[in-house]
Amino acid sequence: KQEVTQIPAALSVPEGENLVLNCSFTDSAIYNLQWFRQDPGKGLTSLLLIQSSQREQTSGRLNASLDKSSGRSTLYIAASQPGDSATYLCAVDQGAQKLVFGQGTRLTINP
Amino acid sequence: EPEVTQTPSHQVTQMGQEVILRCVPISNHLYFYWYRQILGQKVEFLVSFYNNEISEKSEIFDDQFSVERPDGSNFTLKIRSTKLEDSAMYFCASTGTPTYEQYFGPGTRLTVT
Numbered sequence: 170k171q172e173v174t175q176i177p178a179a180l181s182v183p184e185g186e187n188l189v190l191n192c193s194f195t196d197s198a199i200y201n202l203q204w205f206r207q208d209p210g211k212g213l214t215s216l217l218l219i220q221s222s223q224r225e226q227t228s229g230r231l232n233a234s235l236d237k238s239s240g241r242s243t244l245y246i247a248a249s250q251p252g253d254s255a256t257y258l259c260a261v262d263q264g265a266q267k268l269v270f271g272q273g274t275r276l277t278i279n280p
Numbered sequence: 281e282p283e284v285t286q287t288p289s290h291q292v293t294q295m296g297q298e299v300i301l302r303c304v305p306i307s308n309h310l311y312f313y314w315y316r317q318i319l320g321q322k323v324e325f326l327v328s329f330y331n332n333e334i335s336e337k338s339e340i341f342d343d344q345f346s347v348e349r350p351d352g353s354n355f356t357l358k359i360r361s362t363k364l365e366d367s368a369m370y371f372c373a374s375t376g377t378p379t380y381e382q383y384f385g386p387g388t389r390l391t392v393t
Contacts, residue, residue, distance in 0.1 A: 212386040
C-alpha cells in the first residue's frame with residue numbers, strides 16, 4: 170500500500186529565503202506526482218505535475234524534482250514571499266488516477 | 281480560466297439524512313473524482329468515474345455512497361444515510377488527457393449533527 174510522507178510538518182522562514190519541501194513515497198511504481206497548495210478552509214490548487222519519466226518541472230519561482238527510484242520528490246521555492254504561506258501537499262498517482270496524499274507541510278513566510 | 285465548481289459550499293444535515301453534493305467539472309474533462317478530508321487529516325480518495333461508470337473506489341466508498349453524472353455537466357455524490365463520521369470537506373476533481381493533471385474544486389464542507 171502506497172504511503173506518502175512529507176517533512177517537515179511545519180516550516181517558518183523569513184521573507185526572501187529559498188526553501189525546500191520534501192516528499193517521500195514507499196512504492197516507486199508511480200505514473201506521476203503532483204504538488205498542490207491549500208489555503209486554510211479552501212480547495213487544492215495544482216502547482217506542478219511531474220510525469221514518472223521526468224526529473225523536474227518548473228513554474229515561475231517553483232521547481233519540483235522527482236527521483237522515482239529512491240521514492241523522493243522535492244519542491245523548491247525561490248525568494249519566498251508572505252503570499253506563499255499555505256499548506257503544500259504532495260500526491261502520487263499509481264496509474265489508476267487515484268491520488269495518494271501526504272499530510273502536507275504548513276509553510277509560514279514571515280515579513 | 282476553466283475551473284471546477286462545487287455546491288453548496290457548506291451543508292449541515294442531521295444524522296440519518298440523505299445529502300447530495302454537486303460538482304461541475306471542467307467542460308472537456310472526461311475523468312471525475314471525489315475525495316474527502318476530515319479536519320486535520322490527509323486528503324483521501326473516494327471514487328473515480330469515467331465513461332458513465334465507476335473506475336475505482338476506496339474502502340471508504342461503501343453502499344452508503346453513490347455517484348452519478350445526471351447530465352452533460354454535473355457530477356454528484358450522494359450519501360444515503362449520513363453518519364457523524366461523514367463530517368468532512370468533500371472535494372470534486374476532474375482531469376483530461378494526456379497529462380492527467382487533476383484539478384480540484386473549492387470543496388463542500390459537510391457537517392453532520
